[in-house]
Amino acid sequence: MSTLQIDAQGRLRHLLTIADLRRDLLENILDTAESFLPEDGGNARKVPLLRGLTVFNLFFEDSTRTRTTFELAAKQLSADVINMDVAHSSRSKGEDDLDTLYTLQAMGADIFAIRHPENGASERFARHAAADVAIINAGDGSHAHPTQALLDVFTIRRHRPDFAALRVAIVGDVRHSRVAHSTIQALRMLGTRDIRLVGPRSFLPENAPFDDVTLHTDTATALAGADVVMGLRIQCERIVGDALAGVDDYHADYGLTPANLAHASPSALIMHPGPINRGVEITAEVAYGRQSVILEQVRNGIAVRMAVMAMIAGNRR
Amino acid sequence: MSTLQIDAQGRLRHLLTIADLRRDLLENILDTAESFLPEDGGNARKVPLLRGLTVFNLFFEDSTRTRTTFELAAKQLSADVINMDVAHSSRSKGEDDLDTLYTLQAMGADIFAIRHPENGASERFARHAAADVAIINAGDGSHAHPTQALLDVFTIRRHRPDFAALRVAIVGDVRHSRVAHSTIQALRMLGTRDIRLVGPRSFLPENAPFDDVTLHTDTATALAGADVVMGLRIQCERIVGDALAGVDDYHADYGLTPANLAHASPSALIMHPGPINRGVEITAEVAYGRQSVILEQVRNGIAVRMAVMAMIAGNRR
Amino acid sequence: MSTLQIDAQGRLRHLLTIADLRRDLLENILDTAESFLPEDGGNARKVPLLRGLTVFNLFFEDSTRTRTTFELAAKQLSADVINMDVAHSSRSKGEDDLDTLYTLQAMGADIFAIRHPENGASERFARHAAADVAIINAGDGSHAHPTQALLDVFTIRRHRPDFAALRVAIVGDVRHSRVAHSTIQALRMLGTRDIRLVGPRSFLPENAPFDDVTLHTDTATALAGADVVMGLRIQCERIVGDALAGVDDYHADYGLTPANLAHASPSALIMHPGPINRGVEITAEVAYGRQSVILEQVRNGIAVRMAVMAMIAGNRR
Numbered sequence: 001m002s003t004l005q006i007d008a009q010g011r012l013r014h015l016l017t018i019a020d021l022r023r024d025l026l027e028n029i030l031d032t033a034e035s036f037l038p039e040d041g042g043n044a045r046k047v048p049l050l051r052g053l054t055v056f057n058l059f060f061e062d063s064t065r066t067r068t069t070f071e072l073a074a075k076q077l078s079a080d081v082i083n084m085d086v087a088h089s090s091r092s093k094g095e096d097d098l099d100t101l102y103t104l105q106a107m108g109a110d111i112f113a114i115r116h117p118e119n120g121a122s123e124r125f126a127r128h129a130a131a132d133v134a135i136i137n138a139g140d141g142s143h144a145h146p147t148q149a150l151l152d153v154f155t156i157r158r159h160r161p162d163f164a165a166l167r168v169a170i171v172g173d174v175r176h177s178r179v180a181h182s183t184i185q186a187l188r189m190l191g192t193r194d195i196r197l198v199g200p201r202s203f204l205p206e207n208a209p210f211d212d213v214t215l216h217t218d219t220a221t222a223l224a225g226a227d228v229v230m231g232l233r234i235q236c237e238r239i240v241g242d243a244l245a246g247v248d249d250y251h252a253d254y255g256l257t258p259a260n261l262a263h264a265s266p267s268a269l270i271m272h273p274g275p276i277n278r279g280v281e282i283t284a285e286v287a288y289g290r291q292s293v294i295l296e297q298v299r300n301g302i303a304v305r306m307a308v309m310a311m312i313a314g315n316r317r
Numbered sequence: 318m319s320t321l322q323i324d325a326q327g328r329l330r331h332l333l334t335i336a337d338l339r340r341d342l343l344e345n346i347l348d349t350a351e352s353f354l355p356e357d358g359g360n361a362r363k364v365p366l367l368r369g370l371t372v373f374n375l376f377f378e379d380s381t382r383t384r385t386t387f388e389l390a391a392k393q394l395s396a397d398v399i400n401m402d403v404a405h406s407s408r409s410k411g412e413d414d415l416d417t418l419y420t421l422q423a424m425g426a427d428i429f430a431i432r433h434p435e436n437g438a439s440e441r442f443a444r445h446a447a448a449d450v451a452i453i454n455a456g457d458g459s460h461a462h463p464t465q466a467l468l469d470v471f472t473i474r475r476h477r478p479d480f481a482a483l484r485v486a487i488v489g490d491v492r493h494s495r496v497a498h499s500t501i502q503a504l505r506m507l508g509t510r511d512i513r514l515v516g517p518r519s520f521l522p523e524n525a526p527f528d529d530v531t532l533h534t535d536t537a538t539a540l541a542g543a544d545v546v547m548g549l550r551i552q553c554e555r556i557v558g559d560a561l562a563g564v565d566d567y568h569a570d571y572g573l574t575p576a577n578l579a580h581a582s583p584s585a586l587i588m589h590p591g592p593i594n595r596g597v598e599i600t601a602e603v604a605y606g607r608q609s610v611i612l613e614q615v616r617n618g619i620a621v622r623m624a625v626m627a628m629i630a631g632n633r634r
Numbered sequence: 635m636s637t638l639q640i641d642a643q644g645r646l647r648h649l650l651t652i653a654d655l656r657r658d659l660l661e662n663i664l665d666t667a668e669s670f671l672p673e674d675g676g677n678a679r680k681v682p683l684l685r686g687l688t689v690f691n692l693f694f695e696d697s698t699r700t701r702t703t704f705e706l707a708a709k710q711l712s713a714d715v716i717n718m719d720v721a722h723s724s725r726s727k728g729e730d731d732l733d734t735l736y737t738l739q740a741m742g743a744d745i746f747a748i749r750h751p752e753n754g755a756s757e758r759f760a761r762h763a764a765a766d767v768a769i770i771n772a773g774d775g776s777h778a779h780p781t782q783a784l785l786d787v788f789t790i791r792r793h794r795p796d797f798a799a800l801r802v803a804i805v806g807d808v809r810h811s812r813v814a815h816s817t818i819q820a821l822r823m824l825g826t827r828d829i830r831l832v833g834p835r836s837f838l839p840e841n842a843p844f845d846d847v848t849l850h851t852d853t854a855t856a857l858a859g860a861d862v863v864m865g866l867r868i869q870c871e872r873i874v875g876d877a878l879a880g881v882d883d884y885h886a887d888y889g890l891t892p893a894n895l896a897h898a899s900p901s902a903l904i905m906h907p908g909p910i911n912r913g914v915e916i917t918a919e920v921a922y923g924r925q926s927v928i929l930e931q932v933r934n935g936i937a938v939r940m941a942v943m944a945m946i947a948g949n950r951r
Binding site for chain 1: 686688714716718719720729733734736737738739740741742
């Protein structure tokens, strides 16, 4: 089946969302990422797969860290990289975005990594992109962040390849998190059924996004026996705005602390999309502890983004 | 004749203005740009002509878009590129600019693309540049924007090579437009005599810049039979500041709309330096319509800037 | 002796400060820098020594100029360069810096050039860096700026190789200057004993940093017979804040002017770390005069930073 992100030959054309990706394509991305990582545990090596191509990091929202991961991935593939931070005012219209797209295409852009504050923005770009131009969603609103989801499941797979047997707890502001949305979709696509979403009531979605996903306000219950515990970055403003009891209480109740993690499997993987807020959603002891794979996630993020770009570039008409 | 921008051997040394360029050099740039564009209509390919050289984009005025065109052109020539956005306060003096020039030359800059708010700034840089350093004017005040003029005439030449037979209408805030100034000079150098400047009184120069250039406040008269209609970007603040009747009236009277364009030749080329303000100086229907060459201008802008850099680099002492 | 910046084999591992560098290593850096400069007096040529490595310019403090020198040096060595400007608020903690370090290491950074407002920040990074990651101090607080010191003594050595015979006057806000601190250490390491620090009382340190360094408020006495006169950049706010008599008086009393320099050796080298404030700590006549080596300092700064990066990269585990 061909979709906006899958071409008529069934190959990856854009990367917009995990939702309608096929399992074989998803695994294909993970396998390709694996091939970029050396056996010695180091970082992905430089290869000439995108030589002569130009990657635009088109960021309508500040994110130095995410932009850097795309810039590094593109440079490791020997592409030329153009960073463009574009102001996005409340007066901007979708039409302005399209004018920008058409203009940068005419300049010779081959691949865009797009970060945008509006849900669905990257789909809009993809719908209007030229036949030989590819769009990668680097995060749109609270909708999706597919490369983060890919690096999450890639990191899990290296340690716990049996996704069907996995018990995963995702802790924090799940409701507003594009990371959570995309990662839940990727986990389910790979066969995980036991997914628990944990946080104060106002951080949980109204309803579970899938039938067998469960919602919890009690951390002890939610983490019981979990094999993977994934913290989400908290916007401290939101804790206050929601009249929660405050950062210290949040930390005690929902932080990834040794006390809370005592309920999970003793060998549970600890994950976080970064950057961490020490003393809020996680302690340093846990973030850099024996069970943490947080820095592996960062390293794997480069390899996964290289894989997406390399596959898309190989599939371009 | 040797000038600041033409060396003793009659070759291009800097690119500062179209005004005292020679016709053969101008055509030489266009021919070189042509050689960078592939036959299939795509973008200029990467070539190693500037390998080992360093291009500085030295911008004293914000312009992400123009800076990106120079960055892309330099990277397509395999140069190293340094982007420097330099704050230019009202307290800055010309001497500060020279200190910056001398310092960056000492760092090893080979070519500067300079955008500056003051008329004549790039000439000042060129006058003080070292013998092996070249200056390209990327827009100075309301004075000149020679690479824009070159891409304009390059784009026209690909469709209407007989410049002497051309009727060109330039619509908008001609008085404050460095684009208009430079493009009028380039058109005249190539033999065009019938150039009409169109806009409300306050947007027109006091006097026609050349004897056979005509000024018009009535769009119907000005566009009659035109082969090329070029819109200029409007600063909406200026419409208000000038107590014009407002954006809607401006659009009706001077916008590139199907109604206004009905007066021009049915095959007239529609041009605009970008970025467009939809619903102000142009409609989307026209901007992306059959007659529009606006996106060709963008693509050609990379090839033309590559040509200028490549010729200048080849001519360096 | 192994220190934080010197490894167990006695080789350069990081560059954090001149203070505990060894003389042979310092001279080794200068010799390596020399090898990058062509005989014709031009700029360092591009070499492939860092191909495949990634250099991060991690700047917690604005400094376009210094960042550009590191970017150029890395690109002349064929490294990939990532520029990261990181906001450093008064609420930031050292722990946040470490989280940034760990994350960027995981992304594959090989070398960091770090500019930071706090004294000792680069040592903190080095103490926590991975075994194959190197830190170069690009200026920390008022503590140290070792690459500036290296380019200063490199520039002096090319003109006055006998450091033991040298009389050096450093003029300006010595108390707050990391440049002065590092350069004094480098000069002493190479054998210079006669170092005079000159400025109004509030700009001088409480005590001389070394026994044979002398403090002066009278320029005529301090410059008498000096072979090298080094001006420091003045923060004009500080002159006011210190209730000094004002910029004009400062210029008359402590500016590098022909009148003040008449007391120095007629062939004294005039130096300044840049950018200069014309009419404050130096006149343009002196800055670009016969005795000035200020622009040589800039050019040499690229070669010296290339040397440091190349040596460190060659020594990486």
